[in-house]
Amino acid sequence: MPPSINSTLTKTMTKTRGERDLEDFEIVFKALAHESRRTILSILQSRGGTMKAGDIVEYLSYAWPTITRHLQQLEEAGLITVDKISREQHYTINKERLTATVNKWLKWFN
Secondary structure: OOOOHHHHHHHHHOOOHHHHHHHHHHHHHHHHOOHHHHHHHHHHHHOOOEEEHHHHHHHOOOOHHHHHHHHHHHHHOOOEEEEEEOOEEEEEEOHHHHHHHHHHHHHOOO
16 A cells, blocks of 8 residues: 555654755855855854955955855855845845854764
8 A cells, every 4th residue: 555645744753863864965065065155154263254245245356246156045045144234235144044054064973
């Protein structure tokens, strides 16, 4: 007898902690894979953790749309947050997310 749709959905929706961790690692490390995104995180950290979008663009030699795409990917991974203040976007590094994810990944090798 083939499995019911409900049992198939339950199996795909119920993931082990390890599976959830692996998915989380994939999201974060994919965001960290590009040099420009790592540079953005380093710039944010070195400048006190928060910067306006225009100030980030000044540090990098890429076009505005390219930087915007990198910032979106970092935000989707939870590595930065964005606050709109007046007409400006302020980006803040999420150090807790970054260090927690990397430390959790490293624990797999202890």
